[in-house]
Amino acid sequence: MALFDSILLNSIMPTYLVVAVGFLLERKLHLDKRTLSRLAIYFLTPALVFNSMMSTEVSPGQVVRVLLAVFLVTAVMVAAALLVGRLLRWTERAVDGLVLSVAFMNAGNLGLSVAMFAFGQAGLELATIYYVGTNLAVNTVGAFFAARGNGGGRQALGKLLRLPGLYAFAVAIALRVLHLEAPVIVMRPIELVSRATVPVMLVMLGVQLSQTRLAGQLGRVSLAVAVRLVGGALVGLAVAPVLGLSGLARQVVTMQSATPTAVNSSLMAIEFDADPEFVSSVILVSSLLSSVTLAILLALIA
Numbered sequence: 001m002a003l004f005d006s007i008l009l010n011s012i013m014p015t016y017l018v019v020a021v022g023f024l025l026e027r028k029l030h031l032d033k034r035t036l037s038r039l040a041i042y043f044l045t046p047a048l049v050f051n052s053m054m055s056t057e058v059s060p061g062q063v064v065r066v067l068l069a070v071f072l073v074t075a076v077m078v079a080a081a082l083l084v085g086r087l088l089r090w091t092e093r094a095v096d097g098l099v100l101s102v103a104f105m106n107a108g109n110l111g112l113s114v115a116m117f118a119f120g121q122a123g124l125e126l127a128t129i130y131y132v133g134t135n136l137a138v139n140t141v142g143a144f145f146a147a148r149g150n151g152g153g154r155q156a157l158g159k160l161l162r163l164p165g166l167y168a169f170a171v172a173i174a175l176r177v178l179h180l181e182a183p184v185i186v187m188r189p190i191e192l193v194s195r196a197t198v199p200v201m202l203v204m205l206g207v208q209l210s211q212t213r214l215a216g217q218l219g220r221v222s223l224a225v226a227v228r229l230v231g232g233a234l235v236g237l238a239v240a241p242v243l244g245l246s247g248l249a250r251q252v253v254t255m256q257s258a259t260p261t262a263v264n265s266s267l268m269a270i271e272f273d274a275d276p277e278f279v280s281s282v283i284l285v286s287s288l289l290s291s292v293t294l295a296i297l298l299a300l301i302a
Helices: 002-029 033-055 060-087 092-102 111-147 153-161 164-177 184-194 197-210 218-242 247-257 263-272 276-301
Strands: none
Touching: 002 111, 002 197, 002 276, 033 111, 033 164, 033 184, 033 197, 060 092, 060 111, 060 164, 060 218, 060 247, 092 111, 092 218, 092 263, 092 276, 111 164, 111 197, 111 247, 111 263, 111 276, 197 263, 197 276, 218 247, 218 276, 247 276, 263 276
């Protein structure tokens, strides 16, 4: 119990306190969510990704294994959602909403912060690699399920190709492979900007939660939340050893796999009308409950 209390107070609650600030700021000041989102996507996230990849001591092989972990976790969770939806005879659009709710995790807003507090800089670097993988997943696989009912796949692919974080990741990897370093005059401002990424993303999550209303679908929402938080943790625990991940890498992959539903899932659901009220409700409930489930998980895998 002492370990659980320590993790909850030192690794989880600091994250949720910043989320709460975002929640309150939205209620009092009505922050512009679109501006915050664009700031994070087009400026802060690329800086974090590039700085993490240039400074990390994670080996190329480890990077590949973490990205494979994202792929496997996503694939298993998509399959689980499709199976549950078919067994319960949900409509196709309801199943699409379930896929968006359980297969794509908040490895950015929440996962990066928890990794930083729980595992330090080394954990943050591994969590950033996982986050890049989830960006790829939600903007490809997630976009497919969100758009398949109205033929919007090409538009979603175009959005993926405009994400600068992916190019920052590719450039950093290329420089590492070629054993080249970016000039100090470039790296110092990038490092400075990268430090702002996690707190701004947590404020964004608070703003999103403040604007979300729980839809009248308690049974469906509860099922999706259980699959996302509990199922995600179990799949992460199973996938890590299969890929030869141990120690810190295993802990980070397991923790990231168990984070709540990605905020981007709501954006996809709204964009393509894939049961957006349901998806937003799952984001709200899973984000609140994950404060406890993540603390329990971290205590178990410590």
